[in-house]
Amino acid sequence: xxxxxxxxxxxxxxxxxxxxxxxxxxxxxxxxxxxxxxxxxxxxxxxxxxxxxxxxxxxxxxxxxxxxxxxxxxxxxxxxxxxxxxxxxxxxxxxxxxxxxxxxxxxxxxxxxxxxxxxxxxxxxxxxxxxxxxxxxxxxxxxxxxxxxxxxxxxxxxxxxxxxxxxxxxxxxxxxxxxxxxxxxxxxxxxxxxxxxxxxxxxxxxxxxxxxxxxxxxxxxxxxxxxxxxxxxxxxxxxxxxxxxxxxxxxxxxxxxxxxxxxxxxxxxxxxxxxxxxxxxxxxxxxxxxxxxxxxxxxxxxxxxxxxxxxxxxxxxxxxxxxxxxxxxxxxxxxxxxxxxxxxxxxxxxxxxxxxxxxxxxxxxxxxxxxxxxxxxxxxxxxxxxxxxxxxxxxxxxxxxxxxxxxxxxxxxxxxxxxxxxxxxxxxxxxxxxxxxxxxxxxxxxxxxxxxxxxxxx
Numbered sequence: 001x002x003x004x005x006x007x008x009x010x011x012x013x014x015x016x017x018x019x020x021x022x023x024x025x026x027x028x029x030x031x032x033x034x035x036x037x038x039x040x041x042x043x044x045x046x047x048x049x050x051x052x053x054x055x056x057x058x059x060x061x062x063x064x065x066x067x068x069x070x071x072x073x074x075x076x077x078x079x080x081x082x083x084x085x086x087x088x089x090x091x092x093x094x095x096x097x098x099x100x101x102x103x104x105x106x107x108x109x110x111x112x113x114x115x116x117x118x119x120x121x122x123x124x125x126x127x128x129x130x131x132x133x134x135x136x137x138x139x140x141x142x143x144x145x146x147x148x149x150x151x152x153x154x155x156x157x158x159x160x161x162x163x164x165x166x167x168x169x170x171x172x173x174x175x176x177x178x179x180x181x182x183x184x185x186x187x188x189x190x191x192x193x194x195x196x197x198x199x200x201x202x203x204x205x206x207x208x209x210x211x212x213x214x215x216x217x218x219x220x221x222x223x224x225x226x227x228x229x230x231x232x233x234x235x236x237x238x239x240x241x242x243x244x245x246x247x248x249x250x251x252x253x254x255x256x257x258x259x260x261x262x263x264x265x266x267x268x269x270x271x272x273x274x275x276x277x278x279x280x281x282x283x284x285x286x287x288x289x290x291x292x293x294x295x296x297x298x299x300x301x302x303x304x305x306x307x308x309x310x311x312x313x314x315x316x317x318x319x320x321x322x323x324x325x326x327x328x329x330x331x332x333x334x335x336x337x338x339x340x341x342x343x344x345x346x347x348x349x350x351x352x353x354x355x356x357x358x359x360x361x362x363x364x365x366x367x368x369x370x371x372x373x374x375x376x377x378x379x380x381x382x383x384x385x386x387x388x389x390x391x392x393x394x395x396x397x398x399x400x401x402x403x404x405x406x407x408x409x410x411x412x413x414x415x416x417x418x419x420x421x422x423x424x425x426x427x428x429x430x431x432x433x434x435x436x437x438x439x440x441x442x443x444x445x446x447x448x449x450x451x452x453x454x455x456x457x458x
Contacts, residue, residue, distance in 0.1 A: 002147070002148040003145060003146070003147055003148065004074060004078060004079050004144075004145070004146055004147075004148050005078060005079075005143075005144070005145045006077050006078030006079045006080050006081070006140050006143065006144045006145075007076060007077050007078055007139075008077070008139065008140055008141055008142065008143055009077070009109070009111075009114045009116070009139040009140065009141055010141075012076070012077060012106055012109070012116060012139060013106065014106050014107070014108070014109065015105065015106060016076060016105070016106045017076075017103055017104065017105040017106070018071050018075040018076035018103065018104055019071070019101060019102060019103035019104070020067065020070070020071060020101075020102050020103075021099060021100065021101050021102075022067070022099070022100050022102065023097065023098070023099045023100070024059050024094055024095070024096055024097060024098050024099075024100060025096070025097075026057065026096060028059070028063065029043050029044060029057060029059060029060070029063070029096070030044070030158065031154065032059075032060055032062075032063045032066070033060075036060070036062065038060050038062070040060070042054065042057070042058055043057055043058055043059065043060050044057060045057065046096070054093050054095065055095055056095045056096045056097065057095070057096040058093040058094060058095055058096070059093070059094035059095075059096075061088070061090045061131070064088070064090070064094060064100075064102070064122055064130065064131050065086065065088055067100075067102045067122075068086065068088075068102065068104060068120050068135055069083065071102065071103075071104050072104060072118065072135060072137055074148075076104060076106075077116065077137065077139040077140055078140070078144070079140070079144040079146060080139075080140030080142065080144050081137045081138070081139060081140060082137060082138040083135070083136075083137055084115060084136040084137055084138060085135070085136050086120070086133060086134065086135040086136070087133050087134050087135075088120060088131055088132070088133030089131065089132055089133055090130070090131050091129045091130060091131065091132065092124075092128055092129065092130050093130070094122070094124065094130050094131075095124075098124045098125060098130075099124065099125040100122055100123070100124055100125075100130065101122070101123045101124075102120075102121070102122045103120070103121050103122075104118040104119070104120055104121075104135065105118060105119045105121070106118060107119045107134065113138065114138055114139050114141060115136055115137070115138055115139070116136070116137055116139050117134055117135070117136050118134065118135045118136075118137070119132075119133075119134060120132060120133045120134065120135050157286030157287070157416050158286060159284045159286065159418050159440070160284075161284040161291045161418075162284055162418060162420065162440055162441070162443070162444035162447070165322075165420075165444055165447040165448060165451065166197065166199075166443060166444070166447050168447070168451055169197070169198070169199045169447045169450050169451065170198070172199075172450055172451070172454050174195070174198055174199055174200055174201050175199070175200055175201070175250045175251055175449075175450050175453045175454070176200070176201045176203060176248065176249040176250055176251070177191075177194070177200045177201070177202050177203065177249055177250070177251035177252070177253050177431075177446075177449070178203045178205055178228075178239075178240040178241075178243040178244055178248075178249035178251070178252055178253065179191055179202050179203065179204055179205060179240065179253045179254075179255050180205050180206070180233075180236045180237050180239075180240035180241075180252070180253065180254060180255050180257060180262050180265075181205065181206040181233040181236035181237070181255040181256055181257040182202075182204050182205075182206055182211060182255035182256065183206050183207065183210050183211060183214055183233075183255060183256045184214060184255070184256040184435070185214065185217075185218045185220070186256070186433075186435045186442075187255040187256050187433075188204075188211070188214060188215055188218070188220050188222065189218075189220065189439065190433060190439065190442040190443065190446065191204065191222075191225065192220060192221065192222065192225075193439060193442070193443055194443060194446045195225070197443065197446075199443075199446050199447060199450050200251070200446060200450065201226075202225055202226075202253075203225075203226045203227075203228060203240075203243060203248070203249055204222070204225055204226065204227045204228065205227075205228040205230060205236045205239050205240040205243070205255075206227075206228075206229075206230060206233070206236045206255065207229065207230065207231060207232065207236075208227050208229040211227055212227075228240075228243070233256075233257040233258075233261060234261060236255070236257065237257060237261050237262045237264070237265040238265050240252055240253075240262075240265075241265045241266055241269045241271065242269075244271065244427075244428050245269055245270050245271060245427075249428075250428060250453045250456075250457070251428060251429055251430075251431065251446075251449045251450070251453055252266070252271075252426075252428055252429070252430045252431070253430070253431040253433070253446075253449070254430070254431060254432045254433060259298070259299075259432055262430075262432075263277070263299070263423075263430075266426055266430065270427070271426045271427045271428060272426065272427075273425060273426065273427060275310045275313070275314060275424075275425040276300065276303075276306075276307050276310035276311060276314075276425055277299060277423060277424070277425040277426055278295060278296040278299055278300055278307075278310065278311040278314045278315070278423070278424055278425050279295065279296050279297060279298035279299045279300075279421060279422070279423050279424070279432065280293050280294070280295040280296070280314070280315050280318055280421070280422055280424060281293065281294040281295070281297055281298075281404075281408045281419045281420070281421050282318075282322075282419070282420045282421070282422070282444070282448060283408070283411055283412075283417050283418065283419045283420075284417060284418040284419075284444075285411055285415055285417040286415070286416055286417065287415055288375060290394065291322075291394070292375075292393070292394070292395075292396065292411075293315050293318065293319060293327075293394060293395040293396070294395075294396045294398065294404055294407060294408050294411075294419075295311055295312075295314070295315045295395065295396070295397060295398065295404065296311045296398070296401060296404055297398060297401060297404030297405045297407065297408045298401070298404075298405070298421065298423075298432065299401070299423065300400075300401060301400065301401045301402075302400050302401070303400065304347075305347050305350055305351070308347060308351060308397065309351065309354060309359065309360060310425060311397065312329060312331075312351060312360055312363075312365075312395075312397050313360055313361070313362075314424035314425050315327075315329070315395045315397070315424070316329065316360070316361070316362045316363040316395070317362070317424070318422070318424055318448075318452070319363070319394055319395060320362060321451060321452055321455045322448070322451065324394055326362070326363060326364060327362075327363045327364070327394035327395050328363070328364045328366075328388065328389040328392055328393050328394045328395070329363050329364065329365045329366070329367075329389065329393070329394070329395040329397055330366060330367060330369045330373075330374035330375075330389050330390070330393035330395065330396050330397065331347075331348035331351050331352065331365060331366070331367025331368060331369065331397045332344075332348075332367065332368070332369060332370070332371060332374060332396055332397060332398050332399060332403070333345045333348055333367065333368035333369070333370065333399060334370060335368060335370055336368055336369050336370050336373050336383065336385060337368070338368065342368075344368065344399035344400075345367075345368040347399075348367030348368035348369075349367065349368065351365060351367065351397070352365045352366060352367055363395070364388060364389055365389070366387045366388070366389035366390065367397070369385075369387075369389070369390060369393075371396075371407070373385055373387075373390045373391070374389070374390060374391075374393045374396060375391065375393060375396075376391055377390070377391030377392070378391075379391070418438070418440060418441045418444070419437075419441055420441050420442075420444035420445040420447075420448055421433070421434075421445055422445060422448050422449060422452070428453070428456075429448070429449040429452040429453060430449075431445045431446060431449050432445075433445055
């Protein structure tokens with residue numbers, strides 16, 4: 001518990017000083033922008049700030065003013081202080097990463113009204129003056145000591161993992177992608193966006209007239225996009241698979257047809273390998289410290305032990321492709337101990353031993369782990385779980401599709417996560433998107449497929 005104690009007007013002398021030191025972070029700027037509605041790109045985007053002549057993103061002037069208010073309200077004079085006014089001048093910019101020394105010094109006292117004037121000053125780590133000015137307050141006359149009030153827990157949730165994937169694709173050539181039955185606004189938009197990003201050369205596989213009608217209805221420019229004219233969605237699935245098996249396309253993508261319709265065409269083709277086909281959600285969870293892979297939440301309903309071996313290895317191989325050299329795999333169950341009545345705990349233990357024996361390679365496995373143990377160091381510590389995976393998992397291997405689907409959607413709709421998706425275990429990457437996905441996650445799915453296609457060609 002943090003205690004606040006004020007200093008009354010009569011206790012304060014000319015020259016008394018209070019200060020804070022603070023290193024300016026992007027979270028400071030983002031939080032202020034959210035609260036104040038100040039979305040000036042000079043503060044939020046380094047590239048824009050550089051064009052404006054600064055050497056990085058800058059703090060809003062009123063953020064600095066708010067720090068003065070914080071010192072006056074919490075330290076000197078402290079609780080009971082009433083602001084009268086302030087006059088601040090800004091001499092230079094506070095740049096992201098600067099360590100700032102912000103102080104208030106008593107300048108004048110006016111006993112008749114209990115008003116105190118403070119000199120305000122902000123210096124950076126080089127001693128350069130960033131801000132100066134004067135603030136006036138009515139100082140308290142009664143002593144106050146109290147526990148610091150709870151202002152609520154505030155966090156800034158940002159997404160940047162997918163932007164990094166898109167940046168990787170900037171260095172790659174565009175890959176041809178067969179899109180099966182892109183006969184709705186969502187499917188056509190992502191095809192156009194992926195082409196505009198330079199990631200893909202889409203091949204639209206479906207009824208030509210229907211595709212053109214949808215494009216005209218939603219004012220979408222499909223000029224220059226190749227259309228493979230087929231009569232219906234079933235034919236579109238088969239023809240898209242043919243384009244991939246022949247090598248005309250290196251990526252397969254689902255349009256506005258059912259997943260099982262596309263996957264049925266895949267399973268019947270030479271795209272199958274000795275591996276079990278599985279799905280991975282690549283999740284950018286703002287409340288977790290790194291990208292999280294969840295598998296399988298879309299294809300295998302009740303996978304057995306052999307299925308889970310393939311599902312696990314597929315996810316590990318994807319993690320390697322994405323730049324995670326030794327991913328940590330948490331094999332999930334409802335509990336973290338082996339219980340013969342809970343099959344998933346027995347399979348988790350078996351998978352870990354299979355990893356020890358080299359049947360699963362390229363990762364560190366631990367399980368069974370409950371979800372809290374897998375993603376929370378504190379939970380693992382309390383339960384005395386000694387594990388390098390606990391609290392730091394890269395991959396969550398779920399017991400079955402129901403558990404995985406509920407987990408992925410809970411993270412998306414209750415934890416504000418972004419979820420890209422990819423199908424693994426076939427000879428080419430397969431993109432499954434949902435109409436509920438935003439454009440950012442759809443493009444991220446395309447980016448992952450391109451990165452995989454590039455790795456396969458090499």
